[in-house]
Amino acid sequence: DTGVSQNPRHKITKRGQNVTFRCDPISEHNRLYWYRQTLGQGPEFLTYFQNEAQLEKSRLLSDRFSAERPKGSFSTLEIQRTEQGDSAMYLCASSVAGVYPGELFFGEGSRLTVL
Amino acid sequence: KQEVTQIPAALSVPEGENLVLNCSFTDSAIYNLQWFRQDPGKGLTSLLLIQSSQREQTSGRLNASLDKSSGRSTLYIAASQPGDSATYLCAVRPDSNYQLIWGAGTKLIIKP
Numbered sequence: 476d477t478g479v480s481q482n483p484r485h486k487i488t489k490r491g492q493n494v495t496f497r498c499d500p501i502s503e504h505n506r507l508y509w510y511r512q513t514l515g516q517g518p519e520f521l522t523y524f525q526n527e528a529q530l531e532k533s534r535l536l537s538d539r540f541s542a543e544r545p546k547g548s549f550s551t552l553e554i555q556r557t558e559q560g561d562s563a564m565y566l567c568a569s570s571v572a573g574v575y576p577g578e579l580f581f582g583e584g585s586r587l588t589v590l
Numbered sequence: 591k592q593e594v595t596q597i598p599a600a601l602s603v604p605e606g607e608n609l610v611l612n613c614s615f616t617d618s619a620i621y622n623l624q625w626f627r628q629d630p631g632k633g634l635t636s637l638l639l640i641q642s643s644q645r646e647q648t649s650g651r652l653n654a655s656l657d658k659s660s661g662r663s664t665l666y667i668a669a670s671q672p673g674d675s676a677t678y679l680c681a682v683r684p685d686s687n688y689q690l691i692w693g694a695g696t697k698l699i700i701k702p
Contacts, residue, residue, distance in 0.1 A: 481633075508689065517594075517679055517692030518634070531689070566633055577622065577683065579690065581634040 479582035481567050487588045488557055495553045496585040500569030507550050508579065509542055510566040511535065518566055524550060525572055557589045592617045592684050596693035604701050605672060611665040611696050613680035618658045621683040624690070625654050625665050628677045637678075638665070670700045 480499040488494050500507045505526050510518035521540070522532045526547040536542075539557075544550040554561055564586050568579040593616045603609050613623070622641050626634040638647045638654040640663065646655045653666040667674055677697045681690035 479633075515694070517681070517694045518690075519692075520689040523689060564631075568634075578624065578636060578639045580636060581626075583633040586631070 479567055479569055479580055481565075481582035481585050483585060484583060485586045485588075487590065489590050490559060491556055493553065493555045494557060494587060495551055496565050496567075496587075497549060497551050498567030498582060499549045500567070501580055504569035504571055504580075505547065506570045506572045507544055508568040508570075509550070509552050510568065512564045512566055512584070513562075521552075554587070557587075559589045562587055562589045592620075592682060592691045594680060594682050594691050594693040596678075596680060596696050598696060599694065600697040600699070602699040602701060603670060605670060607670050608666065608668050609670055609698075611667070611678050611698070613663040613665070613693055615661045615663075615682050615691075617684065618661055619684065620658065621685045621688075623654075623656055623663050624681050624683070625652075625663075626679045626681065628679060628695070630676075634679065667698075672700045672702050674698060675700045 482497045486494055508523040509521040512518045520533050521536050522542050524544040527544050539555045542552045564584045566584045568581045570577050570579045595614045624639045625637045627637050628634050640647050640656040651668040656663045677695040679695040681692045683690050
């Protein structure tokens, strides 16, 4: 098991373009989380899945953001019509639901720069 | 509403010193608390997780304590090394079905 994998690691795009990030969780982890982190701040929760069901979405997740986990394995986070304020590190984490204590394991993140 | 605070925001100490990082939270009803390390431009590495029923956890030179009644957790690092330089974040999970509530982190610099 190689841990949580995120791709691409870095993405530079022009304002108005669409971008997609992929997250492959640790195998057999049924929960998958997306967070956003800006410089000097702690991560901000965006959304999470249990298997293929999206159970919670933060109000930070505007209608330009969409996340999917179609088969309950990998997940994608798409940002449409990117804005400069979307520049951040996008972090994915996974865990096992129903197993105490519910430790989260994070990937290396995908850094987005919107010019 | 649960809030998590980490003070100081930055700390610089000479190599070899023992040090303590602080994390405070406003609501004592928590499920667990997790300490993470983050190197510049990297993701988060889980260091220690303390269950609500525990008072401390140890891993190598790291020891994390939890005092729910006072709303505090500390991360003790023994015999600090330059490789310990990183940002340390704590996060509280209010219950098993809720997302983590994060502190802003303490940036630690260990001077050789």
